[in-house]
Amino acid sequence: MSHRLTTTAIRTAVVASALAATAGLSVLPAVASAPAAPAAPVVAAPVVPAAHTVPTAPAAPAAAARSSALQNALGKIGAPYRWGASGPSAFDCSGLVKWAFEQEGISLPRTSRAMASAGTPVSKSALAPGDIVTFYRPVSHVGIYVGNGQVVHASTSGSPVKTSSMDAMPFNSARRV
Template identity: 65%
Template structure:
């Protein structure tokens, strides 16, 4: 759930405008729903709670999809290896068939009393040349047969071993895919439940005046800061270029699961900004917290990706002077905010 600091910050921003909203002006909750929201301040707090939890769920959904995609790719690779190993077995069997006539003749000759060793060649030879011819033939038969058998055994052993291993990998990959899909389905169900709760609360906000909604949204930049002042202090770099791209989206609305260009969630904005400079970042805030190069908070530079909360469920782009560009939460647009209102987790440089 959100920190008390976050809730106080959100509530303070709209207190003057929303305290005039009366109980009679709010819709009643349905039977079995959450407790009735009986004033605008409670509505704001409830929405803040639901939005924070919903963002956690959204980012977890993104992370589950990344996991699912990885497991499905592993499954495809395992099945491709399995097909290759089966082809290797078939090739080995084909090569065995090539040498089978030689082996069969040798076996038949031995069964019928033929002698295929050098002593027998000496005993039945009528001349030195015949001896050499017979010994050469015996050597050829022995060598060819031994080679055929050895090649077949080695190829068959290797291919069958690879096939068994690959089959096990394919089975494991399929099992992992099913597990990942189950996780994703569960999170989507939770997200659906949260959306229903959010819908109940947002009905109250539909009654706010335009001025009250503007007060809720707040300023898109901290006092004394604007896009021009941020851009004037940027040093060349890929992160700086991503921040510059992201600043063009200030004012766009927040929407769960959105990646622009009309609306964004937190990780969606970061993905979009870096995509504009040709860099592909992971889709979830948790994955973004694991990639890139770690950066100490004291060494932050504009354009670094900053992750917040213990579960790494919120992310933005550092804008300098302790500020961050982010798609913050429901009801507020993409903006530049002070980082002080959110618990710092880690930072990454891409």
């Protein structure tokens, strides 16, 4: 029992010494009689209450990823349409969009209807290249906005990945990821 007590006492003393040293204190008896130098004042950094902080989104990296995803999709122009395919050699509409964004590390749902809820909503007038655009009611088609009223998409069986005017399909919604 005394060995156990001694081991516990030693561990406690070692931990106390380490904590005291970290705090600038000593647990050893004073050897010199000279007074200790006064401690430097500690100045804390100002604290801003959480209610006054404004979180910022990493807009530049996200915009670059959308631009790259768009380029990925444009690089697949001419690839065949195949229902249920998600690349890299054939695509359906949601497979193309999912694949293009996955190349940039952005995970999207697999279906066009689910993609209509991904990211944040964007009005048609605020579309930017790389935004996801959905068509028909209920949503049954998806593509990536190119700019100038154009969308890149895998449209239908027998038609390869291509760009089309957004006016060729009934616009439903747009999302930004």
